[in-house]
Amino acid sequence: MAKRSGAIKSWVQTLDVAIAEGAEIRMICTTCKQYRDVDLVALRAKLGGSYSLINRRCRCRITPGCEGWNQPWYREGVYRHLWDEETNERWMRIDWERQRHVKNK
Numbered sequence: 001m002a003k004r005s006g007a008i009k010s011w012v013q014t015l016d017v018a019i020a021e022g023a024e025i026r027m028i029c030t031t032c033k034q035y036r037d038v039d040l041v042a043l044r045a046k047l048g049g050s051y052s053l054i055n056r057r058c059r060c061r062i063t064p065g066c067e068g069w070n071q072p073w074y075r076e077g078v079y080r081h082l083w084d085e086e087t088n089e090r091w092m093r094i095d096w097e098r099q100r101h102v103k104n105k
């Protein structure tokens, strides 16, 4: 179970701030457990400095054919997750619904 943690730090709120603060952010897959460090500067060039990685996840782009989710983590001593409790519950609901639909087919 995910442990309830404090608020997400201000220095990872947007790409501009994260780059200025030298933040290290990586996407870790829920299924294959592989990770990829996010190139914050390249991402900013594409999406703009006000873009935030908080509460973002995407289908696994690390391992071909993997059905998992790549979820954002940031380093503060150890890696901490970059999503809040509310989003965690929403993601779990979505995954549970999907699982149920798959089983009913």
Ligand SMILES: [Zn+2]
Pocket: 029, 030, 031, 032, 033, 034, 060, 061, 062, 063, 066, 067, 068, 069
């Ligand atoms: Zn994966």
